[in-house]
Structure formats: structure tokens, C-alpha cells
Amino acid sequence: MKNQLLHVFRNTPFGRETFLQSIYFCKMTGLHxxxxxxxxxxxLMYFSREVVTVDLDKSYLRSLETARGHAxxxxxxxxxxxxxxxxxxYTASTLPDIPVDFGFMTCPRTVSxxxxxxxxxxxxxxxxxxxxxxxxxxxxxxxxxxxxxxxxVFFGGSANALNAFRLGVKxxxxxxxxxxxxxxxxxxxxxxxxxxxxxxxxxxxxxxxGVEWRFIEKGSFKDGLYHVSHDAxxxxxxxxxxxxxxxxxGNMMEExxxxxxxxxxxxxxxxxxx
Amino acid sequence: xxxxxxxxxxxxxxxxxxxxxxxxxxxLVGLGGGYAAVALNSGLQSGSLYLFPLRSHWYAVFxxxxxxxxxxxxxxxxxxxxxxxxxxxxxxxxxxxxxLLRFRSSFSRLVSCFLTIASGGSAxxxxxxxISGASIxxxxxxxxxxxxxxxxxxxxxxxxxxxxxxxxxPATGIAFxxxxxxxxxxxxxxxxxxxxxxxxxxxxxxxxxxxxPFRHHIFHISNADLAACLGLALLTAMSSVIxxxxxxxxxxxxxxxxxxxWLRAAAGGxxxxxxxxxxxxxxxxxxxxxxxxxxxxxxxxxxIAGALVLAKILATSFTIGSGGSGGVFAxxxxxxxxxxxxxxxxxxxxxxxxxxxxxxxxxxxxMAGVVSSVLQAPMTGIFLIIEITGGYDxxxxxxxxSVLSATLSHFFEPHSIYHIELIKRGELLRPxxxxxxxxxxxxxxxxxxxxxxxxxxxxxxDFVSIVEASHRDYFPVVDSEDGRFVGxxxxxxxxxxxxxxxxxxxxxxxxxxxxxxxxxxxxxxxPDILRTFDETHSxxxxxxxxxxxxxxxxxxxxxxHYRKELMAQEAG
Numbered sequence: 001m002k003n004q005l006l007h008v009f010r011n012t013p014f015g016r017e018t019f020l021q022s023i024y025f026c027k028m029t030g031l032h033x034x035x036x037x038x039x040x041x042x043x044l045m046y047f048s049r050e051v052v053t054v055d056l057d058k059s060y061l062r063s064l065e066t067a068r069g070h071a072x073x074x075x076x077x078x079x080x081x082x083x084x085x086x087x088x089x090y091t092a093s094t095l096p097d098i099p100v101d102f103g104f105m106t107c108p109r110t111v112s113x114x115x116x117x118x119x120x121x122x123x124x125x126x127x128x129x130x131x132x133x134x135x136x137x138x139x140x141x142x143x144x145x146x147x148x149x150x151x152x153v154f155f156g157g158s159a160n161a162l163n164a165f166r167l168g169v170k171x172x173x174x175x176x177x178x179x180x181x182x183x184x185x186x187x188x189x190x191x192x193x194x195x196x197x198x199x200x201x202x203x204x205x206x207x208x209x210g211v212e213w214r215f216i217e218k219g220s221f222k223d224g225l226y227h228v229s230h231d232a233x234x235x236x237x238x239x240x241x242x243x244x245x246x247x248x249x250g251n252m253m254e255e256x257x258x259x260x261x262x263x264x265x266x267x268x269x270x271x272x273x274x
Numbered sequence: 275x276x277x278x279x280x281x282x283x284x285x286x287x288x289x290x291x292x293x294x295x296x297x298x299x300x301x302l303v304g305l306g307g308g309y310a311a312v313a314l315n316s317g318l319q320s321g322s323l324y325l326f327p328l329r330s331h332w333y334a335v336f337x338x339x340x341x342x343x344x345x346x347x348x349x350x351x352x353x354x355x356x357x358x359x360x361x362x363x364x365x366x367x368x369x370x371x372x373x374l375l376r377f378r379s380s381f382s383r384l385v386s387c388f389l390t391i392a393s394g395g396s397a398x399x400x401x402x403x404x405i406s407g408a409s410i411x412x413x414x415x416x417x418x419x420x421x422x423x424x425x426x427x428x429x430x431x432x433x434x435x436x437x438x439x440x441x442x443x444p445a446t447g448i449a450f451x452x453x454x455x456x457x458x459x460x461x462x463x464x465x466x467x468x469x470x471x472x473x474x475x476x477x478x479x480x481x482x483x484x485x486x487p488f489r490h491h492i493f494h495i496s497n498a499d500l501a502a503c504l505g506l507a508l509l510t511a512m513s514s515v516i517x518x519x520x521x522x523x524x525x526x527x528x529x530x531x532x533x534x535x536w537l538r539a540a541a542g543g544x545x546x547x548x549x550x551x552x553x554x555x556x557x558x559x560x561x562x563x564x565x566x567x568x569x570x571x572x573x574x575x576x577x578i579a580g581a582l583v584l585a586k587i588l589a590t591s592f593t594i595g596s597g598g599s600g601g602v603f604a605x606x607x608x609x610x611x612x613x614x615x616x617x618x619x620x621x622x623x624x625x626x627x628x629x630x631x632x633x634x635x636x637x638x639x640x641m642a643g644v645v646s647s648v649l650q651a652p653m654t655g656i657f658l659i660i661e662i663t664g665g666y667d668x669x670x671x672x673x674x675x676s677v678l679s680a681t682l683s684h685f686f687e688p689h690s691i692y693h694i695e696l697i698k699r700g701e702l703l704r705p706x707x708x709x710x711x712x713x714x715x716x717x718x719x720x721x722x723x724x725x726x727x728x729x730x731x732x733x734x735x736d737f738v739s740i741v742e743a744s745h746r747d748y749f750p751v752v753d754s755e756d757g758r759f760v761g762x763x764x765x766x767x768x769x770x771x772x773x774x775x776x777x778x779x780x781x782x783x784x785x786x787x788x789x790x791x792x793x794x795x796x797x798x799x800x801p802d803i804l805r806t807f808d809e810t811h812s813x814x815x816x817x818x819x820x821x822x823x824x825x826x827x828x829x830x831x832x833x834x835h836y837r838k839e840l841m842a843q844e845a846g
Contacts (some may be wrong), residue, residue, distance in 0.1 A: 032820055042354065044376075049416045051374045055354045081820050088797070090699060091366055092356045099797075101718070 004032045005104040005139070006085070008111070010060050011037075011067040014143060019071065021141035021263060022106045023078045028148075029174040031103060033075065033082035037067045040094045043087070047100055047133035048270075054098075054126050056111055104265075105130065106139040109257070123257065131238050131268040137167055140257065140264040148233040148263055150178045154256060156186065157196050160237025164267045165202055168235045169211075171265070179205075180212040182228060184221045225259050235265045280417070287418050293465070296424055300431040300466035303414055304473025306380075307407030307435025311474065312481045314384050314399050314406075315440060321392025322558065329394070335551055339543035341393020342598040345386040346539040349599060355382040357535065359397075359594065359601040360405030361692045364433060364455060367412065369696075369703040370713065372422030373429040375412035379405050386599035394557040396546055396589035397600020400440055404601070407436030407474075408455070427463050430456045434467045435474025442478055443661035446654060447471035453651040454692060458705040491568070491634050493667055499631040503671050506617045506636060507678035510643025513613045514606075514679070515686045517587045518648060521602075522694070524595030535597050542596020546589045553582060556589040560608035567611045567637040568663070576619035583612045602691055606644045614640025635671070638663060642672045643679035650683075650690035652676040711839050712800040720832055721796075721817055721825040728763070729754040730784035737783055738772055741765065748814040750823050751787045759823040761789040762816055793818040794827060803827065 007022040009015060019035075026033045036043075038060050045052045068084065075082045087096035110124030123131075123140070131138050153168035155161045165181065172179040183193055193215075197203040205211045216224035228234065236256055257264055287295050328334055349355050355376075356363075360383050367375050383402035391397055411432025415425035430451040438447025448471045452459050456467075524542075532538040550557040566572040574582065590605040614636035621630050630636075638659050646655035655676040660666060689697050696702040703710035726740050728749050740749070751760040768786050771777055793816045794803050806815060807829045814828040 042356075046371050046374055049374075049419065051371070051376045053354070053376055053378070083820055088799070089370065089701065091363055091371075092358060093695070093699075095356050097371075101716075 002101070002103045003030075004034045004102050005029075005106060006034045006036060006098070006102040007106045008054075008056075008060065009035050009037045009067060009071050010108075011063045011070055012059050014108075015059070016070070016074070017143060017145045018106060018108050018141045019074060020145040022139070023074060023080055023082075024145070024147055025104070025106070025139055025263075026080050026082070027078060028177070029171060031174075033080055034085050034102065035071050035075075035082060036085040036087075036098060037064070037071065038096075039064060040096060042094075043096045043098050044091055045098050045100050045130065045133075047135075050129070050133050052126065052129040052133060054111055054130070060111070100134065100136075102136050104136055104139055105134065106141060108143075109140055131266050133270060134268050135270050135272040137235075137265050137267045137271060140266060142261055142263055146263065147231065148177070149231045150180060150229060150233070151175070152180045152182050152228055152232040152234050152262075154234065154236040155181050155183050155193065156237075157183075157188075157193055158237055160267055160269060160271070162196070162200055162202070162237075163271050163273060164235045164237045164265075165197075166273050167265065167267055167271075169202075169205060170273075171233070171235065172211075177233075178212070179210070180214055180229075180232070181206065182214050182224075183216065184224050185215060185217040190215055222255060222259060225256070228260060228262065230262065232262055233265060234260055234262045235267065238266050238268045284418055292424070293462070295418070295420065296427060296462075296466040297469055299414060299418055299420065299424075299428055300470040301473050303407070303411040303428055303431045304435040304470035305477060306410035306414065307403075307432045307470065308439040308474035308477025310380070310384060310406040310410065311399075311403045311436045311439035312478055314388060314403055315478075315482065317384075317388045318391055318399060318559065321388065325392060325394070329550075329554060329557070334394070335547035336544065338390075338394040338546040338550065338557070338593070338598075339540040341389045341391075342395055342539035342543035342546075342593065342596065343536045344393075345389035345395075345599045346536040346597055348389060349382055349386040350535055353378050353382040353385075355379065355386075357597045357599065359383075359401035359599070361401045361454070361601065362695045364405055364408040364429065365457075365692060366696055366701055367408075368426050368429055368455060369457075369710065370701060373412050373415065373425035373427075375405075375409040375429065377409065377413050380409035380413065381406065383599055387601075390593065390598040390600050391559055393543070394546065394550055395543060395593040395598045395600060396556055396558070396560070396586065396605055397593050397598060398559050398602060398604025398606075399600065400437060400603035401601025402599060403436040403440050404433045404450075404455075407432035407434075411470075426456070427466055430463060430467050431470030434471040435477075437474075438471040439474040439478035441658065441662055442475060442482075442484065443658060444468075444471040444475040446657040446661050447474060449653045449657045450651065453653050454649055454690065456705070491570075491663075491665065493631045493635045493665075495631050495635070495667070495671060496629070498628060499635065500671060500674070502617075502621060502630070502636075503639060503674045504678065506614065506639055507643055507675045508682060509617050510610060510613050510640055510675065510679040511647055511682035511686075513583060513587070513609055514644050514647035514683045517590070517602075517606075517609060517644075518687050518691055518694075520587055520591045521595050521691070524591040528596045539597040542592040542598060545592045545596075549585050549589045549592075553585045555582060556586045556608075559604040560586070561604065564607055564611045564637070564641070567615050568634045570632060570634050572615065572633070574615065574619075576616060576623060579612055579616035579619055583609060583616055586612060602648060603645070606648050607641045610641035610644030611637040612640070613644060614638065635668065638668055639671055639675040643675040646676035646680040647683035647687075648691050650680060650693070652680045655680075706840075708836075709801050711836055712804070714839050715800055715832075715835050717794065717796045717798060717800065717803065717817060717827060720800075720827050720835055722828060722831060723825040725750060725826050727752045727823065728783050730760055730782065730787065732783040733779055734771060734781040734783070734786070735778035737763075737786075738778060741772065746814075748816075748826060750816050750826070751783055752823050757823075758821045759793065759816060759818045760784075761787040762791040763787055791816065795819060796824065800832065804829075804832065807832075 089097040387402035411428040415428040434447035434451035618633045618636040642655040642659040646652040747765045749763040817824045
């Protein structure tokens with residue numbers, strides 16, 4: 001199911017916006033959209049080392065009788081390839097298990113709190129747990145539907161950033177959109193980052209001009225973010241540097257997702273590139 | 275610093291032999307399981323101490339209702355966990371999910387169970403302690419990056435430690451984990467489970483003292499007593515079947531009658547409170563009454579004993595069936611001991627001139643019979659009775675009643691109370707069964723992508739040249755425009771066309787394709803696919819998703835992977 005994007009459908013105006021983002025993502029990448037309409041307030045995702053219990057806020061269970069119709073209508077209008085996920089396994093009668101072998105998953109920044117409580121700069125604990133454990137990248141859409149015209153990868157030299165770059169290249173191939181690499185220098189010379197990319201055979205795309213590299217050397221990281229195009233899909237690794245990166249996102253990641261209004265794709269530490 | 279320590283711990287463990295890894299982690303889990311059991315046990319003792327004097331008041335009738343409602347509120351709204359006693363969840367995780375359990379399960383059921391039982395609900399603390407111990411085990415195993423198979427054993431260790439600690443009975447912990455949770459006795463399982471069980475017991479002894487739960491008595495067992503065991507086995511089997519069926523009915527109906535979970539639990543609790551007004555002995559876990567029966571101090575006529583059996587069955591069904599938190603282990607012991615008492619009173623009435631071994635003897639055997647029947651785990655029943663009474667002189671009688679009762683009840687209720695729910699959902703996969711082996715494999719693992727795809731507009735000549743270069747008998751046909759799967763060509767079906775060269779330029783692939791071919795999806799279960807192979811007499815089936823052809827799955831590859839997986843599981 002690596003060619004599928006999982007979307008947990010919410011039958012609300014806010015849910016419609018995020019669903020439109022997933023539809024657009026699939027349209028651009030040719031992925032199959034797998035729609036899950038939850039019927040219970042929780043579902044489980046069994047990852048290799050952890051079970052993540054996704055406690056859904058009440059809005060996910062609103063107007064269940066019209067949910068499928070609404071989703072089908074939007075899928076039909078978009079003309080994309082989609083199907084609905086019916087859980088086959090249940091840990092308990094009201095606790096379905098959702099497969100975890102998708103290519104991507106769309107998650108709003110929080111699924112367990114009411115959307116009204118969502119503020120910029122906050123990613124809910126369940127979404128964090130999914131990112132931490134998943135082998136697939138997580139798409140975090142903004143609250144209003146917005147198309148993207150280019151892909152920007154944040155590259156700070158870490159292993160996750162390398163994975164993010166690889167994913168960016170894959171998305172570029174699938175969508176045909178231009179790809180840019182965004183690096184904040186952190187007092188290191190450009191050659192340092194080039195060396196990392198060279199080691200992984202990832203520098204050739206930049207040298208041939210297929211990938212634009214925006215290398216920010218001056219000013220703060222926050223100031224640099226202004227140069228990220230408003231219509232870009234931002235791809236970033238989940239964790240930055242630091243001792244506690246196993247539990248929480250690094251500072252840089254928090255800053256990216258709290259400052260940028262763009263749609264994000266986050267590559268977690270267990271991401272497996274196919 | 276904390277992270278560095280965890281890193282060093284993992285590094286240290288990684289360097290050890292796998293068996294040694296299991297032993298070390300099992301000991302840690304034994305500590306966790308032991309502490310969980312002692313915490314709940316101490317909590318229940320304190321709760322009973324405070325609430326017992328109040329039970330004589332009229333308002334005590336509402337205690338179980340309030341406790342059950344609070345228990346559900348805590349479980350569903352505060353920690354957002356699910357109801358039930360949790361043992362099926364542990365077995366499901368062992369059979370289907372490599373022993374992965376949620377962290378919240380390590381404490382949620384302990385608190386909710388305390389609220390249910392301390393307020394007078396008729397349930398036992400064992401199942402919540404089992405899921406707690408198992409969850410502690412699962413999370414410790416994940417912390418140390420143990421493999422799925424190792425984690426499964428460690429989950430069993432947690433369950434064993436919990437049972438061993440709560441009953442101060444290490445052998446019972448081992449038997450329970452192997453018989454009821456893991457479902458297999460293998461050398462690789464037994465050693466770590468035994469260690470966890472012993473550590474759990476030692477924790478319990480260190481914190482609560484080395485007490486045998488029920489005092490040991492010397493019995494003078496005659497041949498008549500042994501013969502009477504046959505009758506008692508019949509009676510305990512009957513009690514067990516009635517209990518299991520009533521619990522199932524109440525669970526099914528309660529959800530339909532009252533939709534709100536807390537209200538349902540409160541209603542169940544109120545019914546228990548009303549039963550408790552007439553027969554207070556059915557409230558709570560009931561160990562003190564078992565103790566009285568075994569000490570021969572329980573004054574009840576045959577009618578009262580019979581009524582108490584039914585009342586305890588009803589009270590437990592209302593408590594657990596309506597959503598209260600707790601297990602069936604302790605109620606089984608109470609129902610069993612009361613059944614034994616009822617039987618003994620009956621014997622004395624029917625044969626007043628004979629000398630019988632006494633109510634203690636039949637009470638013990640009754641417990642073994644009901645536990646063995648309801649759990650379909652005779653070894654657990656036998657070990658439990660021997661260990662908690664400290665007496666081996668009843669061994670033969672216990673074996674007779676346990677085995678016979680489990681066999682008789684199996685005729686009417688073939689599955690353990692812990693397995694029924696899983697069997698209904700088709701999720702119980704016992705070790706070394708085809709379904710269990712196949713559950714470890716997925717369609718995508720077996721997908722063969724090296725097949726040549728042909729298109730409907732292709733001429734037979736071109737198709738023949740593809741056949742010549744291929745080693746396959748099956749050729750999927752895919753629409754060249756939209757990539758949709760059209761059908762399959764099996765060489766056996768078109769062999770006559772292949773050798774008639776006059777047709778090579780006039781026949782197209784679309785005229786040869788079988789459009790009614792059965793396809794499978796990547797999400798299908800392998801046992802279902804194996805069934806499809808048999809029904810269609812095919813050797814290869816196309817895997818299609820949303821109309822797109824992904825590859826072929828062949829019977830030979832499936833059986834080959836099955837064999838390899840079986841060997842891996844056998845190797846442990």
C-alpha cells in the first residue's frame with residue numbers, strides 16, 4: 001500500500017479543507033487516496049515498537065450518516081483514484097486497528113483536541129507519536145485549502161534531512177514541480193553541507209541545475225523563513241539536533257511549522273525510503 | 275543523562291545472548307508485575323476496610339452503582355481506555371500484534387478495577403493485574419528493542435508475574451501464562467516466564483508477607499469421596515456453563531438496553547447492590563467467604579448455598595456484563611467453592627450415615643472445577659488449588675474434578691471465556707496453526723512482479739514471441755491507455771491457438787483473454803487467498819488494486835514462504 005495516502009475523514013468544514021489538501025496531494029503525485037471514516041472515538045496504529053492510540057476529537061464522529069456521501073462527492077469532482085478503508089481487525093469491539101503500511105498519511109496538527117484550540121506552533125501528541133513511529137511521511141495540511149506550485153526541502157545536514165531531500169526528489173519526479181533546497185548555514189560553510197550530500201550521491205541534481213539551493217548565511221533562521229515561497233510544499237525531517245530529539249521535535253522543526261503557513265510533509269526518524 | 279543511561283542499558287543488553295536478554299528483561303518485568311499486583315491488592319484491602327462498616331446502612335445498596343459509574347468515567351473519559359477485563363486484549367496482542375500493548379493499559383484497569391470491586395462490585399482483581407503486568411512487559415520489551423517473538427514471551431512474563439504475585443503462587447503464574455495467554459509450552463517460553471513468576475512472587479512476599487491465601491487442612495479422603503468427585507465435576511461444569519452464558523447474555527443485552535456506558539454500569543451496579551441487600555456475601559471479590567468455607571466455618575444450608583451460587587453468578591454477570599471493571603478469576607473461585615459447599619450439603623442430606631471429607635475438601639475441588647471449566651485451563655486450576663492451600667493430599671481429587679469438569683463444560687461451551695470474543699472475530703490464532711503462520715505474511719511480501727504484461731490490441735504473433743521468452747504460464751492483460759486490468763491469459767487455455775501459425779496475424783490478445791478471472795487485493799488475508807486458490811483450481815492469481823494490476827501471487831510462492839515462516843517460528 002506504499003502507493004496510497006491515508007486520510008482520516010472529518011465531516012466538517014475544517015475537515016473538508018484538509019480533505020481537499022489530500023485530494024490535491026494525490027492529484028499531483030498520482031497516489032491512491034485511502035479514506036478512513038472513523039465510527040469510534042479511537043483507533044489504533046500498531047507500529048513496529050509502539051501502539052499509538054489515536055483518540056479522536058468529537059468532530060470526527062459528527063454527522064456520520066452524510067460523511068461518506070460528502071467524501072465521495074469531493075473525490076468525484078477531483079476525478080482521482082480513491083477507496084474507503086474498512087478496518088478488518090479490532091483490538092476490542094470498539095477499537096479498530098488501522099494498517100500502517102501506507103505511502104503517506106495526512107494528519108491535521110492535532111486530532112485529539114478540538115480544532116478551535118489549534119494554534120500555530122502546536123502539534124498534538126498523537127500526531128507526534130505517529131511521526132515518531134511511522135515508516136511513512138506525514139502530511140500536515142494547513143487549515144485552508146491551498147495549492148502548491150513548488151517543493152521546498154529543509155536541509156540541515158542530519159540523517160532525517162537527507163531522507164527529506166530524497167523524498168523531495170521523489171515528489172518532484174511524481175509531480176513534475178520545481179524543487180528547491182533550503183539551508184540555514186548555522187555558522188558552517190556551504191562545503192560542509194555539500195560534503196554530506198556528496199557522500200550520499202545527492203549533489204548531482206543540484207549541480208545539473210535540477211534543484212535550486214537557497215543557502216541562507218545571514219540573519220536568524222526565523223528571518224530566513226520569509227524567503228520560503230508561500231505556495232511551496234515544505235518537506236522537512238521531524239527532528240533537529242539535540243539530546244532530546246528522540247522525544248520531541250528539535251527547535252528548528254517547531255519553528256518551521258509554527259512560522260510557515262505552508263503545507264508540510266514531515267519525515268520521521270523511522271521513515272523508510274522505498 | 276537519562277537518555278545516555280537508556281542508551282547504555284540497551285547497548286549492554288544487545289551484546290548478550292538472546293536467552294540471557296530474555297532472562298534479564300523477564301526479571302525486570304517480574305518486578306513490575308509484582309508491584310502492580312501488590313498495589314491493587316493493598317488498595318482493595320484498604321478500600322474494604324473503610325467501606326465494610328458502611329455496608330450495613332441502607333444507602334450501601336448504591337455503592338456498587340456509584341463505584342461502577344466512577345470506574346467507567348475514569349476508564350472512558352479520563353484515560354480513554356476501553357472496558358472489559360482486558361485479557362482478550364492481551365491474547366490478541368500476543369497472537370496478532372507481536373505482543374504490543376498500550377502503555378495506558380499498565381495502570382488504567384488497576385484504578386477502574388479498584389473502584390468497581392472496593393465499592394462492592396462482584397469481580398476479581400486478577401484480569402486487570404494481568405493486563406497491567408502484560409502491558410508493563412510489552413513496554414519494557416519495546417524499550418529494549420526486543421524482537422516481536424521475544425516481546426510476546428515478555429508479555430507472558432508480565433501476566434505470569436501478576437498472577438503469581440496476587441496469589442503468592444509461582445507455579446500457577448507459569449501455568450496461566452503458558453496455558454491461557456501464550457497457548458504453548460516451549461523451553462524458550464518456560465525459562466523467562468518461570469523467572470518472572472518467581473520474581474513477582476518474591477515481590478509479593480517481601481511486601482505482604484509469605485502467606486498462603488487459604489489455610490491448609492489435612493483431609494481423610496475415602497474411596498467414596500473420590501467417587502463423589504465425578505458428581506461434583508458435573509455440578510461445577512453446570513455452574514460454569516450457566517455463568518458463561520449468563521455473562522454473555524447480560525453483556526449483549528446491556529449495550530442494547532442502555533446506550534450510555536456509565537449509566538449502563540451504574541444500572542448493573544444497582545442490581546448488584548440489590549442482590550447484596552439480601553445476600554451481602556456475593557459483593558466484592560469474596561475471598562473472605564472462601565476462607566470461611568475452607569475453614570469449615572461457613573454456616574449455610576443446602577438451599578442457601580444453592581441460592582448463593584446463583585446470586586454470585588448473577589452479581590458477577592451484572593457487574594462485568596454492564597461494563598464494570600474486573601475479571602472472572604476470583605468470582606470463579608467463589609462460585610466454585612459455593613458449588614462445592616452445595617454439593618457437600620447435598621451429599622450429607624442424601625447419605626446421612628456416611629462420613630465425607632467435609633466442606634473444605636469439596637470447596638477446594640469446586641474452585642478447581644469452575645476455574646478449569648471457565649478458563650478451559652485445567653493445569654492452571656490444578657496448580658492454583660495446590661499452591662493456595664499448600665496441600666498436596668488433594669492432588670488426585672483436584673486433577674479428576676478439573677479435567678472432568680473442563681471436558682464436560684467443553685461439550686457445551688467449547689471455548690475459554692477469554693477466547694470467546696476473539697474467536698467470534700476470527701482473531702484467535704493459536705501457535706503452530708496454519709492461520710498463525712500465514713498471519714505473519716502479507717500479500718505484498720509474496721507479490722511477483724517479474725511477469726510480462728500484455729495489451730488487448732497485441733497480435734497473437736507478438737504474444738507468442740513474449741511467451742517464448744518467458745518462463746510463466748500466466749500473462750496479465752492490461753489496457754494500454756488507462757492501465758486498468760483487463761484479465762488473464764493462461765497458456766493451457768490457448769495452447770491450440772499458439773501452434774496454428776495461420777492465426778498469428780488475425781487473432782488479437784483481446785480475443786484470448788479470460789475476463790472473468792478472480793483477482794485478489796493486497797489487503798486480503800492469506801488464508802482467504804489460499805481458499806480462493808482451492809476454489810478456482812488456480813496456481814496463480816492476479817493482485818489488483820483499484821482496477822490496477824500490481825503483480826501475481828502464486829500458490830507455490832505462498833507455500834514456500836509458509837514453510838520458511840513455519841521453520842522460523844519453530845526455531846523460536
